[in-house]
Amino acid sequence: MAKVIVVTSGKGGVGKTTTSAAFAAGLALRGHKTVVIDFDVGLRNLDLVMGCERRVVFDFINVINGDANLNQALIKDKRHDNLFIFPTSQTRDKNALKREGVERVMEELKQQFEYIICDSPAGIEHGAITALYFADSAIIVTNPEVSSVRDSDRIIGILASKSRRAERNEPAVDVHLLLTRYDPVRVAKGEMLAVDDVKEILSIPLLGVIPESESVLRASNTGTPVVFDEESPAGRAYLDAVARFLGEQREMRFVTPQRRSFFRALFGRV
Amino acid sequence: MGFFRALFQPKRTSAQVAKERLKIVLAHERASNRAPDFLPTLQKELLAVVGRYVEISEDGIRVTLGASGGTSTLEINIEIEGGKVKKGGPSGSALSPAV
Numbered sequence A: 001m002a003k004v005i006v007v008t009s010g011k012g013g014v015g016k017t018t019t020s021a022a023f024a025a026g027l028a029l030r031g032h033k034t035v036v037i038d039f040d041v042g043l044r045n046l047d048l049v050m051g052c053e054r055r056v057v058f059d060f061i062n063v064i065n066g067d068a069n070l071n072q073a074l075i076k077d078k079r080h081d082n083l084f085i086f087p088t089s090q091t092r093d094k095n096a097l098k099r100e101g102v103e104r105v106m107e108e109l110k111q112q113f114e115y116i117i118c119d120s121p122a123g124i125e126h127g128a129i130t131a132l133y134f135a136d137s138a139i140i141v142t143n144p145e146v147s148s149v150r151d152s153d154r155i156i157g158i159l160a161s162k163s164r165r166a167e168r169n170e171p172a173v174d175v176h177l178l179l180t181r182y183d184p185v186r187v188a189k190g191e192m193l194a195v196d197d198v199k200e201i202l203s204i205p206l207l208g209v210i211p212e213s214e215s216v217l218r219a220s221n222t223g224t225p226v227v228f229d230e231e232s233p234a235g236r237a238y239l240d241a242v243a244r245f246l247g248e249q250r251e252m253r254f255v256t257p258q259r260r261s262f263f264r265a266l267f268g269r270v
Numbered sequence B: 001m002g003f004f005r006a007l008f009q010p011k012r013t014s015a016q017v018a019k020e021r022l023k024i025v026l027a028h029e030r031a032s033n034r035a036p037d038f039l040p041t042l043q044k045e046l047l048a049v050v051g052r053y054v055e056i057s058e059d060g061i062r063v064t065l066g067a068s069g070g071t072s073t074l075e076i077n078i079e080i081e082g083g084k085v086k087k088g089g090p091s092g093s094a095l096s097p098a099v
């Protein structure tokens, strides 16, 4: 049975698109046929992060409106056969995401894919609500910073009351905390909320901790999901999170300050 | 005092301050976000009815829905202004009861 996963946060710029791309690629690497959908209508960016911006012909809104069929709009990733990208439209009409249309597309995607990753826009408006409405699972992307934690709490509340599962009195959407842009050195100095603090405040299970890493910018510069970079600590941390999502036990890495090895220090890669 | 405090109470880190602030603000917001839609109306109506008998002010009433153990509770807290009880029963003038 296909599973719909929303990647959401309330607050903007915390790493939802980075996470959606990494998670989708990670699930594909683990052998699952996965599609990642951009719900950020008007601010299409997933295509750039996935490196397929020049291959976009039809988009989500075209399919919702019946101007194109699903297979015309889906873009197959060049790096992995299991991975597909469903770009959004650049229209400024925020209400283009009609719920019935989205529902029809979701049902169609469920026939073809094991995992459907929904990259939510920021905020708690129509776009964000539509992105989370059909979710079975949610990844709450949070930075160790007060406004991000507060907004995450808000979106967790919205998942519990406004999702389709909530409306239908079905088992609740299962929510997972993903703490990103974590800097263990600053945490050790008492300058940044620690992972245990955030876990305690939000009281939802922890899926992973993604360290602040230069490799994330490098990855988006070249349009490569960060999990494809074997050197990247963030990429490793995302793969661990995917494994945990699939039910494996993995120890948390990158949560304590690392001593820079001589080799690393020499070549300056973080 | 400042000197002794500095000596005996280690300075809290900014992360500890952040955690405390978040706990307080979220406890408050969770309660109000989870409140059912009828609470504001109930509060207004109570204000109108009770206001006919005793002096109360707009912000002297607090209605909260809670849970303790296995039971849900509706807690209503009303502050009477200066302990004044209106003479002669209901008047219904001061606070518009038409809600």
Ligand SMILES: Nc1ncnc2c1ncn2[C@@H]1O[C@H](COP(=O)(O)OP(=O)(O)OP(=O)(O)O)[C@@H](O)[C@H]1O
Pocket (backbone or CB within 6 Å): A009, A011, A012, A013, A014, A015, A016, A017, A018, A019, A040, A120, A121, A122, A180, A181, A182, A210, A211, A212, A213, A214, A216, A217, A220, A234
């Ligand atoms: N672990 C990380 N280390 C360093 N930089 C990161 C990390 N995660 C994300 N970033 C950077 O943060 C910025 C925002 O990331 P991203 O676009 O994924 O956020 P978003 O939540 O999708 O934003 P929006 O709300 O605008 O959709 C990007 O520049 C990205 O490179």
Ligand SMILES: [Mg+2]
Pocket (backbone or CB within 6 Å): A016, A017, A018, A040, A045, A119, A120, A121
């Ligand atoms: Mg984004």
